[in-house]
Amino acid sequence: MILLLAIAIGTLFAGAVYLMLRRSVVKLILGLVLLSHGVNLLIFTMGDGVRRAGLPIVDSSTGIAEPGTTDPLVQALILTAIVISFGLTAFIMALAYRATQAVQSDDLDDMAHTDRL
């Protein structure tokens, strides 16, 4: 199970890095989206073991968790991370939108010289 996650994380990071090294601003954003997926899964591996079964929900009357319940803390952390990375992505999209309009190009190299404007 951990092997599956590790492969998923590796491919996500590799794809993210390749896209972020491109000159197109759109590919940079796509790379960031993939990177956040990779990071979220990475947090997932840091919990109290990775299991298939056992939703982190306790018995609503006794408050006792069944043995083998998955780690709720990493899930909470990832939930926060998903939302924050979405906020970041949305902001970068808006930034890219404005920058593309201002420079009339989607080439990041053209944007490097906007200070001269």
Next chain:
Amino acid sequence: MLLLIVLFAFATSPMGLLARREPRVLAGWGLAILPLIIFAALCAQIPVITDGGSIVEAIPWVPAMGLELRFSLDGLSLLFALIISGIGTLIVGYAGAYMEKDVGLGRFLVYMLLFMGAMLGLVLAGNVLTMFVFWELTSVTSYLLIGYKHDYPDARRGAQQSLLVTGFGGLALLVGLLLLGAAAQQVGVPVNQAYNLDAMLAAGDQIKQTALYGPALWLIFLGAFTKSAQFPFHFWLPGAMQAPTPASAFLHSATMVKAGVYLLARLAPGLGETPLWNYTLISVGGFTFVFGAIVAFRQNDIKALLAYTTLSQLGGLVLMIGLGGKYGSEALVTLILAHALYKSALFMTAGIIDHETGTRDLNRLGGLRHTMPVTMAIVTVALLSQMGIPILLGFVAKEWALKAALESTLPAPWPTLGLMAVLLAALGYIVAAWRLFKQSFLGAPTPELLTRHVHDPKPAMLLSPAIPALLSLLLPLGLLPAVSSLLSPAAAAVYGERFSFELYLYKEVNLALLLSLGAIALGTLLATQEQRLAAHRVIATVSGAELFDHFIDRMLALATWMTRTLQSGRMRTYILYSLLSFLLFVGLPFLAYGLDEMRIPYDAELQFHEIVVVSLIPVGIIATIMARSRLGAIIAVSSVGAMVSLLFVLFSAADLALTQLLIEVLSTVFLLFLFSVLPARFRSFSPAWVRWRDAGIAILFGMLMTGLVLATAPSTMFPPLAPYFLENSLAGGKGANVVNVILVDFRGLDTMGEITVLFIALLSIYGLLRFRTQRNALPLSGNEQQRPLPGATSNGSHAAPVPTAGSSREEA
């Protein structure tokens, strides 16, 4: 008591600002009370010290690291502290008169008093780390003082030079002291005592045996030599003469530059008496001694001339420490006292000459004997002491220096070398002093001077140099026993054993006396030939400052080059650097240590659909990369997001799957919106080899991440936190869905932060998108003022505040 003294010096320093306003002369002498109080407090301790006692005060700071605020007063620190506060008193008073017309005097005096506090802390420190803190403070305050006239480029250059040189030395010193502390711990000194000076010196003999002794000593030498302007780090001292004269007189002759000497003298009893110690100090000190004296008499600027004799004298002090022995330490403390007295008097009179005539150039001065007789008298006494003419304190000190060389027990060439250095320097001093005297007081005044109404300054200014000059004359005439009893504990602290000695003017005819008198005779002879000597260009003029400037220029050029290369302004280059550093600094250690940690657990429950989900991720990624149209890329990247959501489902993370799916939908909508303004197809920017290179880096990076996950995932370093949340969810958070309870209750602040981030992102996006309409519609005018008023028709571009007031009044 000691802590109080240091605190008092620092706490009262802002009072210097009182001197901002007229009458500044009065303010100067009024503020001189502050150092005087310290001086008096220290004088009250003299009996304790002369009886062979010492005072120690310690406040633990970080005991586990040996850091403590420790102050101790013994003979050596008392001598220095008395010089600092005594001369400080005179200088503060003098500064008020000297800078009477300078509105910045307040600021200047604050720096001076701060410096005095730092310097007192340095000499009173009983822990080398405490000492280091004050050591650096003196560098900083010295920088401020040299750069006081910051609108002059020379002042800025001098300040920068001195800060860079002494700052570099300070770093070396810190490492040296830490090594020394480590060595002390090696030989069994407990950690909380390892940096305590007394404990360190007591363990000195064992420390000398450790391998750390050599490196530590070299680094400490670097610190001491830069601070005390020893060759080849001497060049910053003449540059520091850009400071106003009171600062030069205080810092760069009497006190701060002696900090390096002080440090060496402090460490001498424990760490001295090794070949490395003696021979290095004799070579460096002796060379600086002679070098400074020879360069000095070629100078035309009075202050530069004094600066070179000062650095020569510092060399002499280092030489005395190198020669060691009883006579060495006796000569050292006597020289320190004599030099502090005559050199501060000389600097202050140089300031007076500058103040009255408007120049310090020896070629433009002359004939001042008629117009400034009192100044001339002071200069004469001080110069005689510097030359080592009988019955002055300088004479006594020089004789002891000769004796230190004659009586030294070191092997053959070294005592002779020391002796040569003392004699050569004595000759140089006589020539330099004669030149200074002749050029400024003898001869005829230049026409320039005649047009000025040159005269002796007022007593408020003359008092300060007069006192130390007078002391140089009076101390040997009857007060020598008192001086000896003060200097004895100081010499004992340098020597390491209690002993006392008696200074005398004349006891018997011996070799030292004959050599001393011979040097005077020969020096006088040379002085008559001073013009010819100066014209003789055998003496190298390389001062070292050019070399330093060249070095700094090259450093700046290197920095510029690095900035140009690294800071290309291209995002992907920065990302590339980060990635390569990561591969280097994480990847290589992983290859070395992490590979063994990797374990791939056998998974019996592996299902086919799981494999399908995970293998669809790379498919989606490759599709994203290969996509030629933007729509295709969006679809591909969304499929990856969907697979991640599915992974969450597989791992019993229902909340995550839901959220991820929701966010995925939103992201797709946003991406579509963004892409609507962009051309529909990707262009190919990079050449093929760049793409292959990037692909290689990406694959390496991905493999490293996979490896890291496999190596670290079964983490047993910390007990898992999950059981706590599972147990307390219902009881503490009143909820059965533990993830939700964590988000809103246990880690509610995290969620609060998350909401803040989202809100800020929202504001920024709003600002970004709104920006365009503003810029297009209203290019320059202030937008805030143009809010339409309630009920008002928006007819004009400028809805002025007046109608606002009017309309609101009408409504009222």
